[in-house]
Every structure is written in structure tokens, then in C-alpha cells.
Amino acid sequence: MRSSLLRVMIVVSMVMLSATSLRAQRLEDLPRIAMDTLSTGNSNAQVIIYTNNTWEFYFPGLDSLIAKNVYNSNWVTDQVFAYKGTSVNDLPASMELSLFSRVGDYKCPVVGRVTSKYGIRRGRNHNGIDIPLKLREPIYAAFPGRVRYSRYNGGGYGNLVIVRHDNGLETWYGHLSKSNVEVGDYVVAGSVIGFAGSTGRSTGVHLHFEIRYQDLTFDPERIFDFETGDIRYQNFVLDKSFFNIRSNASELLEDGEEDIALLATEDGEEITSEDILANIEKIQEAEAKKLEPVYYTIKSGDTLSRIASRNGTTVSELCRLNGISRNSIIRAGRQLRIK
Ligand SMILES: [Zn+2]
Incomplete structure (x- = not known):
């Protein structure tokens, strides 16, 4: 300044x-x-x-960007992954990332309805979100940063632009009809990085947008409200659990609590608090069913002991359920509660 x-x-x-x-x-x-x-x-x-x-x-901000180490280390421009040596285990449990310091230092890449969310889709990981667009609509850089990757990607992204930002986050923009930037370019928030298309593994014109930290994805809806174009935080706490493909923004917004995996089954499937609640409900339903009375119509010649043995119960249980004694006379045609 x-x-x-x-x-x-x-x-x-x-x-x-x-x-x-x-x-x-x-x-x-x-x-x-x-x-x-x-x-x-x-x-x-x-x-x-x-x-x-x-x-x-x-662009006064660009001078200060150029000196930053984040734009030089793990700087890979011919492959999508830049942090192959690092693992999720090396990361702290949570990190606080500054998303912007001034209004204008962020821009929702496109505004629209998210038609496919972050999570598991048809058995595959969907590592970002999809927003349908018109062909060649401009797509904006979400934050200031430097273009790390800009080329056709054979893995399904089609024309893909990856921009790295000050705080270490990277934003990925896939299926572009055309890129508008080159590797090494410094961009500001709102720079047009490319135009909407349907290149790569895509069934219609849309933006596939990802946000990654050290190659690891989390739900971009944690950061942007794509329907309004608003950003959700100035300082974002990136919890390690967010890197789980099953962890997404919608559950966070619904109940204000993250559905964190509590246990893992033997075959590695995670059990969340939601799963446990669903199981408790199931057990309660089964118990309630057990308590529902079941009746038997007494036939001529029946005795309490015969009815008990045929229905897998005992005489004393029949007496308790029906408020009778062992010596009570039972009559054909009457209902006897057996459960
Ligand atoms: Zn997608």
C-alpha cells in the first residue's frame, strides 16, 4: 500500500x-x-x-505473491499431483487458513446450482462439485495465486487449470472448453482462468471444481455457497476429517455438527454417529415389535401346557400375560394372549 x-x-x-x-x-x-x-x-x-x-x-498484490515460497516448493507443472511424498498422516489435526484479507481477494468461480456434490457417486469418488453452465461462460479464479497446471488431462478432467494460492490451497477447474491462462501466470481473484466446456469425461457443459490441500480433497461447499456466490469464512479451519470423501458440507450445515467416523468395522468400513443412531432405531423398532401382543384362539381339548409348548412359551408366562392361574378353566373359542 x-x-x-x-x-x-x-x-x-x-x-x-x-x-x-x-x-x-x-x-x-x-x-x-x-x-x-x-x-x-x-x-x-x-x-x-x-x-x-x-x-x-x-496489480499491486502480484509483487508480493511472487516472492512466496508456496509458489516454488512442490511446484509440479506437468502432473496434477504435486505432493506425492507427503501423506495425510503428516498433517496436523486441524489448520487455520486465511481465505482472504480484503474484499475482492476472493470470487466464487461461477454462481449456480450444484447438481453433483462432493462424495461417492455411482461407486466412484467425486472429488469436487459440478455446476452446469452455458458453453464458453467465463470461469474465475477463486483467489489470487499462481497457475500450476494448464493443459488437457487424459484422466478425465479434460482441459484442466490448477491454481495454487497463498495459503497452500489449490483450486481445480475441469472440463473447460478452453484455458485462458498459462503455467506460471499470476492471477488475481476474479481473473478469467478459462471458459466452460465439456472436455474429458463429461456428459454436458459444466464446471467440475475441486479444492485441495497438498493433493487432498475436501468439499468445496465448505468454503463457497455456490448458489449465492458468498464465501463462508474469512479464516477457515480445515479439519483433517474433511479429507474423508464421506465428509461434506451439507451435514455440517444441517445439524451444526460434523458426522465423524467413530469406529471402523473389520473390513475397514467406517461407522459414523449417524450409522449408530440408525442402528439404535432399528433395535428399538424390533423391541417394540416384540412387545406387540399375539393372541391364540383356544380350541376344544387345549390345555395350558399344550398351548405353551406349541407356542414356545411356558404355562407361568401364559398365566402372567392373561392374569390367570394354572388351574383356571380355559374355554374353546376364547382368545389367549401368548406373547
Ligand atoms: Zn464433477
């Missing part, structure tokens, strides 16, 4: 000097000297006005 202010002050004094000496000249003949900066709707972008009546965009 301070450096851009300084820049403006230098520019202004230069203009004042040149204005006196060049007063007689036509505007288009003036030398191209920066004269002023204007703010834009995007806090990352300013417009520099030149003395010869031209202008260009200036």
Missing part, C-alpha cells in the same frame, strides 16, 4: 514538472509517463493513467 502511494506521489510530481514544460504539446504527443492510479471494483487491480492518454491495469 505504502509503495503504491509513494509511486503515485512520484508520478504526480513528475506530471507537475512535465505539465509546465509540455503545455504547448498535443496530448497524444506527450511522453508516456504514469500520471495517476484509479481504483477499480477489484481491490487487487488498479488502473494506471498515463500522460499520453493511455492506461493499463496494475
Whole structure:
């Protein structure tokens, strides 16, 4: 901020000097000297006005991005995965990530209805979300960052752009009709990184969007409300459990509590609190069924002991259920409760 202010002050004094000496000249003949900066709707972008009546965009934030180590280490540009040596076990239980510090430092890549959520879909992991779009609709960088990957991906993504961000997150944009960036480009939030398409394993024009941390996915709906375009947090607590494909934003929003796996079965299937509640309900239903009375119609010649043995119960149980004694007379045609 301070450096851009300084820049403006230098520019202004230069203009004042040149204005006196060049007063007689036509505007288009003036030398191209920066004269002023204007703010834009995007806090990352300013417009520099030149003395010869031209202008260009200036991105003050980009200077500070370039020096960052996050854009140099694990920097792989020909493969989608960049952190092959690291594992989920190496990560802390949770991390607090700053998503943005100023309004304009984030932009929902597209706004629309999520038609396919993060989770297991037809037996496969769906590592992101899908939003249907019109062909060639622009798709925006979610945060400032640097393009790590931009090429056709044979694994199903089609034309894929991956942008890495300051906080280590990466955003993935798949099935593009065309990329609008090159590897190594620095982008601001809202830069058009490409255009909607249906390349790769896709059945219609849509954006497949993922957010990853060290190659690991979590539900992008934890960060963006795609229907409104709003971001959910300024500082996001990324819990390790979010990397589970079964862990998604909707359960978090429904009951304000994460459905964390509590146990694992012998074949490795995880049991969540939701599963346990469902089981308890099942047991309760079965118990309730057991308590439902069952009746037997007494036939002529029946005795309590014969009825008991035929129905897998005892005489004393029959007496208890029907409020009778062993010596009570039972009559054919009457109902006797046997359960
Ligand atoms: Zn998808």
C-alpha cells in the first residue's frame, strides 16, 4: 500500500514538472509517463493513467505473491499431483487458513446450482462439485495465486487449470472448453482462468471444481455457497476429517455438527454417529415389535401346557400375560394372549 502511494506521489510530481514544460504539446504527443492510479471494483487491480492518454491495469498484490515460497516448493507443472511424498498422516489435526484479507481477494468461480456434490457417486469418488453452465461462460479464479497446471488431462478432467494460492490451497477447474491462462501466470481473484466446456469425461457443459490441500480433497461447499456466490469464512479451519470423501458440507450445515467416523468395522468400513443412531432405531423398532401382543384362539381339548409348548412359551408366562392361574378353566373359542 505504502509503495503504491509513494509511486503515485512520484508520478504526480513528475506530471507537475512535465505539465509546465509540455503545455504547448498535443496530448497524444506527450511522453508516456504514469500520471495517476484509479481504483477499480477489484481491490487487487488498479488502473494506471498515463500522460499520453493511455492506461493499463496494475496489480499491486502480484509483487508480493511472487516472492512466496508456496509458489516454488512442490511446484509440479506437468502432473496434477504435486505432493506425492507427503501423506495425510503428516498433517496436523486441524489448520487455520486465511481465505482472504480484503474484499475482492476472493470470487466464487461461477454462481449456480450444484447438481453433483462432493462424495461417492455411482461407486466412484467425486472429488469436487459440478455446476452446469452455458458453453464458453467465463470461469474465475477463486483467489489470487499462481497457475500450476494448464493443459488437457487424459484422466478425465479434460482441459484442466490448477491454481495454487497463498495459503497452500489449490483450486481445480475441469472440463473447460478452453484455458485462458498459462503455467506460471499470476492471477488475481476474479481473473478469467478459462471458459466452460465439456472436455474429458463429461456428459454436458459444466464446471467440475475441486479444492485441495497438498493433493487432498475436501468439499468445496465448505468454503463457497455456490448458489449465492458468498464465501463462508474469512479464516477457515480445515479439519483433517474433511479429507474423508464421506465428509461434506451439507451435514455440517444441517445439524451444526460434523458426522465423524467413530469406529471402523473389520473390513475397514467406517461407522459414523449417524450409522449408530440408525442402528439404535432399528433395535428399538424390533423391541417394540416384540412387545406387540399375539393372541391364540383356544380350541376344544387345549390345555395350558399344550398351548405353551406349541407356542414356545411356558404355562407361568401364559398365566402372567392373561392374569390367570394354572388351574383356571380355559374355554374353546376364547382368545389367549401368548406373547
Ligand atoms: Zn464433477
